[in-house]
Amino acid sequence: MPQILTANRLSVGEVVYWNESKGWVSRLDEARVLADSEAEEALLGAAAAVRNQEVVAPYLFKVRVEGERIVPVAEREVIRAAGPTVRPDLGKQAA
Numbered sequence: 001m002p003q004i005l006t007a008n009r010l011s012v013g014e015v016v017y018w019n020e021s022k023g024w025v026s027r028l029d030e031a032r033v034l035a036d037s038e039a040e041e042a043l044l045g046a047a048a049a050v051r052n053q054e055v056v057a058p059y060l061f062k063v064r065v066e067g068e069r070i071v072p073v074a075e076r077e078v079i080r081a082a083g084p085t086v087r088p089d090l091g092k093q094a095a
Contacts, residue, residue: 001062003039004031007055011055028070028081
């Protein structure tokens with residue numbers, strides 16, 4: 001199953017996703033969808049961003065690709081991608 005690499009940007013705590021050509025991006029739809037064979041290598045590569053204090057706690061999560069849309073499998077990642085659930089006027093869902 002495809003996966004995405006995520007972390008939190010250390011300077012502001014924002015949820016970010018890995019995009020090989022752009023670096024860390026804030027929108028799920030800009031993330032690079034990784035095949036299983038690429039996922040572990042990407043996670044190991046994120047260790048450099050941790051050492052450089054760019055991000056903290058990188059990990060992989062499973063997604064489904066529905067046409068052009070990336071859909072997280074776990075509800076936790078749906079929430080992280082949208083922003084706070086208690087204030088829909090804030091976060092990425094407000095945009």
